[in-house]
């Protein structure tokens with residue numbers, strides 16, 4: 528649950544806001560975001576990194592986890608930069624007033640028009656994924672007055688992460704340039720030849736939902752060994768280094784989140800060790816947390832719309848949302864828990880299945896959750912719902928996407944309104 532969640536008079540509150548009152552005002556499904564949780568986690572990241580590595584660090588929020596103008600403004604106000612993976616995310620960052628030198632662009636299949644959009648907007652860094660992207664940028668930027676600063680995304684052949692779909696570090700993964708077959712070395716050679724490009728560093732992201740410190744150390748060691756080789760062969764000096772994001776969060780009561788301080792220490796020590804070994808000056812360290820910054824801050828509120836009794840299985844509790852607003856259970860078998868807003872601590876009866884409303888048998892938001900007997904109309908709250916939910920939402924079945932309300936110290940601010948039927952038809956000609 529969010530840091531500011533509490534139970535007052537048997538009812539669930541977040542940031543001293545009454546959830547039933549919010550549902551009455553904004554309708555359900557409704558997504559809530561606790562500013563205090565995001566602030567606290569951002570401060571922990573910042574303090575832990577500074578303690579472990581010094582001040583030459585940047586934290587870039589991986590905005591694919593959850594992005595809209597309000598969220599971009601919030602993370603900017605906390606001193607964070609932003610990672611974007613498309614021209615669309617970049618446009619949102621611009622609308623939010625995010626300084627573009629604090630924005631980095633990633634992506635393996637980014638269309639040239641979006642690369643150009645980023646360059647023209649004055650984006651701080653482009654993390655180049657592959658040789659074709661590099662060649663295109665070298666050509667495009669050759670005609671420009673100022674060089675574009677870039678990092679190279681390396682496929683270090685080290686994997687970590689909880690599900691095959693979110694493991695990204697293998698040499699065979701679609702992301703990044705492998706070390707062993709010479710692709711990464713070729714990229715350094717081409718980048719150094721390109722007058723329009725300024726190659727400052729290396730990047731890798733080995734997976735999401737990750738707590739594998741050994742894999743992190745291994746990846747950092749491989750990248751620094753490569754940096755050393757490139758310095759010896761081409762006199763190129765690494766001045767920025769990004770080990771990506773990926774720290775795990777706990778979705779279920781029996782799971783353990785990755786510890787921020789251990790994560791920061793692991794990265795800092797591995798970078799120091801590698802740099803001492805190869806006599807490289809310490810580079811600027813950039814991390815890209817997405818999920819771990821916003822997942823716990825988010826709570827999804829649904830209304831119970833009905834029941835179905837199942838002979839020889841768990842009964843269904845129908846709710847008014849599901850895979851349209853949270854695709855993760857159907858896509859990754861992701862697990863969530865839930866509580867009744869008005870009776871969060873009441874003793875549960877037999878476990879139920881929380882059935883999404885969408886026309887797919889696979890749309891079961893939670894396969895098994897112990898809840899008290901819930902009435903039609905009651906509110907169900909699903910915690911740890913801030914990351915990769917709304918950002919992956921669709922209007923499947925013509926169900927408008929939910930609203931998002933930011934909660935902060937007793938204040939509720941609507942930062943993204945619910946989609947309307949008019950929105951659903953806005954593009955139809």
Ligand code: LLP
Nearest residue numbers: 589732735736772773774815816817818915
């Ligand atoms: N940096 C890069 C280059 C990434 O590709 C990602 C996530 C991140 C940072 C942030 O990782 P995080 O800290 O959020 O784990 N939709 C999936 C997760 C996809 C992650 C994609 N890349 C899910 O719902 O689990």
